[in-house]
Amino acid sequence: MFRSLFSRLMVTYFVIMLITLITLSLFLSSALQRYVIRTTEEELIREAKELNRHYELYDRGWVSREYMELISDGITSYENTSIWVVRVVGDIGLLQFQYNPRGTTDREMEVTPFSKEEIINVLSGNIIKNIGKFGDRFSAPVLTVGIPLKISGKIRGAIFFHTPIEELDLILYDIYADIWKATLFSAALAAVLLYWMSRRISKPLSQMSEVSREIASGNYKRRVKVSSKDETGQLAISFNAMADSLEKLEDMRRTFVANVSHELRSPLTSMRGYIQGVLDKTFDPEEQEKYLTIALEETQRLNKLINELLDLSQIESGQFPLNIISFDINEQLRRLIIAQEERINAKEIDVVIEFESNKCMVKADPDRIKQVIINLLDNAIKFNRQQGKIIIKTWKKRGKVYVKIQDQGIGMPKDEIANIWDRFYQVEKSRTGQERGTGLGLSIVKKIIEEHHENIWVNSSPGEGSAFIFSLEASS
Ligand SMILES: Nc1ncnc2c1ncn2[C@@H]1O[C@H](COP(=O)(O)OP(=O)(O)O)[C@@H](O)[C@H]1O
Numbered sequence: 001m002f003r004s005l006f007s008r009l010m011v012t013y014f015v016i017m018l019i020t021l022i023t024l025s026l027f028l029s030s031a032l033q034r035y036v037i038r039t040t041e042e043e044l045i046r047e048a049k050e051l052n053r054h055y056e057l058y059d060r061g062w063v064s065r066e067y068m069e070l071i072s073d074g075i076t077s078y079e080n081t082s083i084w085v086v087r088v089v090g091d092i093g094l095l096q097f098q099y100n101p102r103g104t105t106d107r108e109m110e111v112t113p114f115s116k117e118e119i120i121n122v123l124s125g126n127i128i129k130n131i132g133k134f135g136d137r138f139s140a141p142v143l144t145v146g147i148p149l150k151i152s153g154k155i156r157g158a159i160f161f162h163t164p165i166e167e168l169d170l171i172l173y174d175i176y177a178d179i180w181k182a183t184l185f186s187a188a189l190a191a192v193l194l195y196w197m198s199r200r201i202s203k204p205l206s207q208m209s210e211v212s213r214e215i216a217s218g219n220y221k222r223r224v225k226v227s228s229k230d231e232t233g234q235l236a237i238s239f240n241a242m243a244d245s246l247e248k249l250e251d252m253r254r255t256f257v258a259n260v261s262h263e264l265r266s267p268l269t270s271m272r273g274y275i276q277g278v279l280d281k282t283f284d285p286e287e288q289e290k291y292l293t294i295a296l297e298e299t300q301r302l303n304k305l306i307n308e309l310l311d312l313s314q315i316e317s318g319q320f321p322l323n324i325i326s327f328d329i330n331e332q333l334r335r336l337i338i339a340q341e342e343r344i345n346a347k348e349i350d351v352v353i354e355f356e357s358n359k360c361m362v363k364a365d366p367d368r369i370k371q372v373i374i375n376l377l378d379n380a381i382k383f384n385r386q387q388g389k390i391i392i393k394t395w396k397k398r399g400k401v402y403v404k405i406q407d408q409g410i411g412m413p414k415d416e417i418a419n420i421w422d423r424f425y426q427v428e429k430s431r432t433g434q435e436r437g438t439g440l441g442l443s444i445v446k447k448i449i450e451e452h453h454e455n456i457w458v459n460s461s462p463g464e465g466s467a468f469i470f471s472l473e474a475s476s
């Protein structure tokens with residue numbers, strides 16, 4: 001039953017609050033009771049002393065018994081208070097005057113005489129206060145105060161005032177009722193607040209677990225509603241951010257798989273067509289060679305595609321950390337240009353080298369940087385025009401080395417530039433033969449540069465050519 005956070009919070013808070021309220025009410029009630037008894041005692045003592053003065057007159061026979069009764073009625077401020085005046089005669093105390101509350105005056109109580117021991121305390125000049133049945137003379141408990149009866153300054157007996165406890169309880173009950181009403185009211189109010197607060201705390205949590213279950217089962221669209229700025233709100237924000245990146249990752253994975261399948265399928269389909277044609281002898285011998293050459297080219301492209309995919313997954317797996325060493329980037333560029341000599345000559349491209357100095361040392365992973373240069377150089381040749389120029393430049397500035405590879409080829413429209421780093425993205429997909437790319441080269445380049453915590457920029461305009469510039473850490 002108390003499995004959920006919500007019910008646990010509710011029950012815990014509620015029990016704590018109830019205990020607090022009940023303890024408080026009990027303390028308050030008992031303090032009030034003591035207070036009421038003390039004030040009553042004080043008032044009764046004051047009244048008893050006043051009665052003493054009138055009784056002196058009565059004792060001398062100056063006033064009548066009716067007068068005494070009238071006075072008693074006036075003096076007593078608590079309902080149902082009885083008054084006894086006891087005089088010591090010989091060894092016992094005898095009741096000399098008795099006043100019973102209105103309505104009971106005619107019915108005088110039978111009061112057993114008092115032994116001296118019973119009233120000795122008063123006789124020796126003390127005031128007594130007592131709760132009880134006063135030696136079984138009352139049927140229900142009464143609050144009794146007793147003071148010495150003084151006549152002409154001498155102690156002659158005792159005056160007792162009795163107020164039934166019931167009367168005091170009646171006063172207290174009213175107050176108790178108020179206290180319990182207030183307690184109940186605050187408990188109800190607190191319960192509403194507790195409900196609201198517990199809901200607020202537990203709702204985002206249960207929502208999060210619900211949403212995470214949905215994400216686990218493949219629905220990446222759901223998000224948690226953020227309704228507060230506290231820790232739970234923070235958690236909800238982080239949770240949503242996590243869901244966002246999961247969704248993005250899943251999207252990427254999906255498009256990647258779709259793209260790879262597509263890229264693999266189309267060359268396979270065309271190869272199958274050509275080889276089938278050769279086998280079926282649909283082509284004459286010259287054509288056969290032409291189509292087999294195309295099929296061979298397709299296998300080469302597939303090979304390249306698979307190598308690039310492997311490179312990409314290797315870089316992304318993070319399992320092969322960079323092997324950073326110091327090396328001469330100029331030397332590396334020279335070698336890689338020479339390696340492409342054949343293609344450069346075929347297109348009659350003029351390679352212009354503008355190195356700031358003969359050597360230019362950088363701190364980087366030479367194998368990875370080689371991949372970067374090969375890809376950029378390949379593009380610069382591939383997208384260049386016949387008899388175009390490729391300008392290769394390196395320079396040092398504030399602890400960085402910059403490498404620029406510029407061509408005079410077809411260039412790119414401004415709004416395409418942001419996309420060229422995406423996997424499989426090709427501005428023009430319709431190239432054929434050797435020129436047909438995979439769209440993976442620049443995404444590998446970007447990944448490698450990012451791994452080095454460096455930057456790569458591109459300047460390009462259609463028909464004029466493109467320039468790729470990347471930075472590396474200089475090594476002295
Ligand atoms: N030097 C360049 N000149 C013009 N366009 C380029 C150049 N380099 C890259 N691009 C464009 O960016 C796209 C992505 O490049 P890349 O990732 O190397 O793929 P690929 O070379 O396999 O086509 C290319 O298809 C091309 O449209």
Ligand SMILES: [Mg+2]
Pocket residue numbers: 375378379437441442
């Ligand atoms: Mg390329």
